[in-house]
Amino acid sequence: MNNQQYDVVFVGGGVMGCAIATNLLLRDPQLNVALVEKDLSYKYSSTVLSDGNSRVQFNVKENIQMSLYALEVLDSFAEDMAVDGEKPEVGFRQQGNLFLTDEAGRTEVAAGLALQQRLGGNVSWLTPSETKAVFPMLNIEAGLFAGTTFGRDDGTMLPQAVLEAYKKKAVSLGAHLLEAEVTAVRHQSNQVTGVQLKNGDVLSAGIVVNSAGGWGTQIAQTCGVELPMEPVMRQVYIIETAVRSQNILPLLLLPSGTYLIHEGHGLFMCGRSFADDPITTTDFSWQRSRFEERLWPELVDFLPSFDSLRVTDGWAGIYAVNTFDGNAILGEWPELRGFYLVNGFSGHGFQQCHAVGRYLAECILGLPPTLDLAIFSPHRILENAPVFENQQKLI
Template sequence: MDSSTVYDVIIVGGGIMGSTTAYYLTKKDPQLKVAVIERDLAYTRASTTLSMVNARIQFSLKQNVQISQYAFDVLEHFEDEMTVNDNRPSIAYHREGNLFLYKEDAVPDAKAAMAMQQELGCQVAWWTPDEVKQHYPLYAPEGVEGIVGATFGAQDGHFDAYAVLMAYKANARAQGANYIEDTVTALLADNGQITGLKTESGETYNASVVVNCAGAWCTDLAKTAGVSLPVEPTKRQCFCVDPAVKSDRPLPLTILPSGFYFRTETGGMILMGKSMAEDPVGYDFTWDQNRFMEIMWPELAEFVPAFERLKLIRGWAGLYAVNTLDGNAILGQWPELKGFYLANGFSGHGLQQGPAVGRYMSELITGATPTMDLSIFSPQRILEGKPLVEGGIV
């Protein structure tokens, strides 16, 4: 057997989850032989690079809040701590806030979540519609029927996802991780133990630990080992517009009760999107201008009348790995297949969860005591069909 095809750990998927896991693994144990197999090292269809990018503290599950708190700490010091071979990343980290607007029926859950976030030391405040307008004069909350208030997370923000991914990848490689461009076609197992995998190029790689970080493709990968995951690749579309009237200040990621969201980008541009129940499942990367014209533009103009006149600059589509059980991450070893670890089902908030998840996966794999207890996300609940229950924002 060629020793070059034998690894201690093979990570399938080199996006944010795969690269943070590789980074923390090789940092924790430099002797580990780690491979990352990624189908496209240009990341043209990776959810990491097609994301509109957001890092927010506003979740209603305590562990999700703590995951974001760690991400905030990492991003704050990222450029200094992730410099490798004199290459200092520039991640354009902007903490412009997240503003969630609510109708009356959602207020109790929103305020309960806010109280929990505040207990954890988060900067989150309740604003009346008038306070929203005071902070952002272009906004017209009265234009959307039923809005009674909002929560504002001042520390929330966005960053350059590609720059963060490339920095994790560069550091992981500098610490010994081997990145391989290939497509995994089958996982290999023997007597309840993962033994490796096969790839499209005809290679067989052996390892007693394989980590599924395949994002929207995770269910297809798991299926080759007889593991069934409730995760669907769901298309999400984003649009960039140039409004005739520019805001005199950066606008936070603003989320309306309908699920429509937008924020400012460099040069006064506006980025926007909306997750809808009828979004197609599958590997579809086409984007539809009519979706913008018929659905998003009217909603934007209703809430920000000054943005009624605008020019559509571009659009794109990416994939969410939607956990249909409960919309939360699936983290840990699959109970029925030793050595097969999952970091899947992030349902749209995986990018900000990358640092905490990569660290946690490295601790599970090496047998270290987890710095943060994320056992609530164990795959056991998938086998048992027991979703995590939470109110308000997920």
């Protein structure tokens, strides 16, 4: 059995682990950091299987602030993440996000919109007719929605490119990237001491970060920490329609939570979370029939020209759903020193990696936070003080 010594060990080398590691090493280049990823092909990584969307449209102040910071980061991301003169291309496409609301959700949406605008978000309210001018094939005659909020700076990008950029930057700054499986977080006297690997090796460290995504609940259990988090499988579909648009259309979110992302020409990405989505870390199957039976009829109601289409592809990925309040769990677990959590993002983790990377690095180093995200501290779980985003079914 080998024993290697580190200052910080990350359990999970997805976008969160790599973003935090990058921020740590930018602030303290002397740190000895290990990024432990069980599969460097990232075949089942939630980062890679993400739809890559980023939005300002949240109702919790800190979530909005994280999105606004992401826009700042993305503005100079290629230059800041360059390694040996090679700049990453993440394809950030700011086509905007168009969120439809019905009458039942209008009051809550209006409150969220006011907060987004007050914080500097480029978001506005559109009437149904104004919405149709932006998304011409929408059915506004049936009265299916009261209006929309349009986040003009929102958009989509290539999630794997963002992950690879942070990973390469972290490694260039000195992080050790290991392909290995962590079987246990080691601890003694309420203090983390490192991790045990499947091959028997031990990585000793006074700080362990649980950045394992949908597998984070299992990792936490190995050191006696029970997280209110479930790995939920959600399916995504690629559909081809006869619809043609000269421009890339905004992402469209229906009141039910069904979303549609235009990929160009007649191609769209479509998905939705359902209450009966499987809880699993091993099932990555997808079913065409699920789209045909549960999503297609609704799409035709809102977009009559979608009555004829073809499902050309699909996939399934894991959401780390926080069953407590649906928001991130960030920071040191109060009952185990050195055990830091970056878990439970419930579907909006990818877009928050930039702000979370900076914040967790500041927490670990004992620096005052540039953006205080203490509202998402694990303390709230032990104190039964949930932070709910809203009642609307967002991505």
